[in-house]
Amino acid sequence: MTKQITEQQLAEITWIIESTEADDLNADEHEEIVGLDDNDDPIIETRYNYWLCGSTVLRAKEYPEITYAIDWMANPEKGSRAESLEEAYDFKVEFNEACENVLDMGGYVAVDDDGDEIDADDAERIVRDEVAQNVEWEVAAEKRLPKRPGPVAVDEDTDEDDDMETITVERDNDADLRFKGEQVATASSHHFEGPRNIRWTELTLYRTKGGKLVCEEIGRTRWQGERTRHSAVVADTEAELVKALGYGWLAKDLYEAAGIDYAVEIE
Incomplete structure (x- = not known):
């Protein structure tokens, strides 16, 4: 139908x-x-x-x-x-x-x-x-536009963080997270056909005003009787974020979108 x-x-x-x-x-x-x-x-x-x-x-x-x-x-x-x-x-x-x-x-x-x-x-x-x-x-x-190279005079009375939005990330069975920051990248496992059209995962990466990384994970579902799941990972560095999220294909998509180098160097 x-x-x-x-x-x-x-x-x-x-x-x-x-x-x-x-x-x-x-x-x-x-x-x-x-x-x-x-x-x-x-x-x-x-x-x-x-x-x-x-x-x-x-x-x-x-x-x-x-x-x-x-x-x-x-x-x-x-x-x-x-x-x-x-x-x-x-x-x-x-x-x-x-x-x-x-x-x-x-x-x-x-x-x-x-x-x-x-x-x-x-x-x-x-x-x-x-x-x-x-x-x-x-x-x-x-946010994707290039900046003028070289030093730029900055008004000391201007607070660059004023442009940051207040973001709330929902978490199941835990307190929600609220912070000033900006969205860095997203990744989704959604597909228009097949099982990933019924259940899929969305990852959204934010950087807070203080420099922390927050990855919001939403497990969406259209299956009757199931509910959308919400969780989040907070990391101080990119290395901590990669350690927490791992190396699944969706996490790697997020790293690439955010410009995070997740490769392990060997000799």
Whole structure:
């Protein structure tokens, strides 16, 4: 039997940021005539045009089979006429209009109030409008953007940690964990077909304001009578984290997504 989701349900989906990837930086520096001096000689200045593309995958919290892949582009706020490196690295993330965002319904069919199937383009438009207004996917993309090399002046009155969100990690049979921090990486064993479409594990790695690593593990299930399981591992170092999580394929996926070297060196 075909699984159905209404337009209203589609519009009210809670989207979870599953992954974000960024391509290499494209850097163009060129000389440009910006005027004439008192001797009518050209005044030449350097202009910077830096940009990069990337992608972000969102997963529907209520319908984990449904995903939405966003192609985005990061350009300087001043476009191709940035006058300094500071301006060149002052990126603004937006939908990449040259690419198509992909809505994967994961076996669901979107229907209108009469139960008639709606066009795939209309379903994507509903999701895009909701994501554009209510999902801060740009924040995850901005964390993947390159930083300007070299020393940068910092306002002493600015607290960088103010940008960190307060995160709560649920744990079964233990106190939940609450901390200021940021998401580092995710990994999931979910698959659209087979047993891992019924039971699967999701790992989410966070780094706290104090530098600790917190790995949230959620064991999801669609099996009637079973409940979702929640647990967490807290580690002071990457080595402690690897020791706690081990070397299963899902843990290795998480390490690779987080840039953690888990190999053991031998002579």
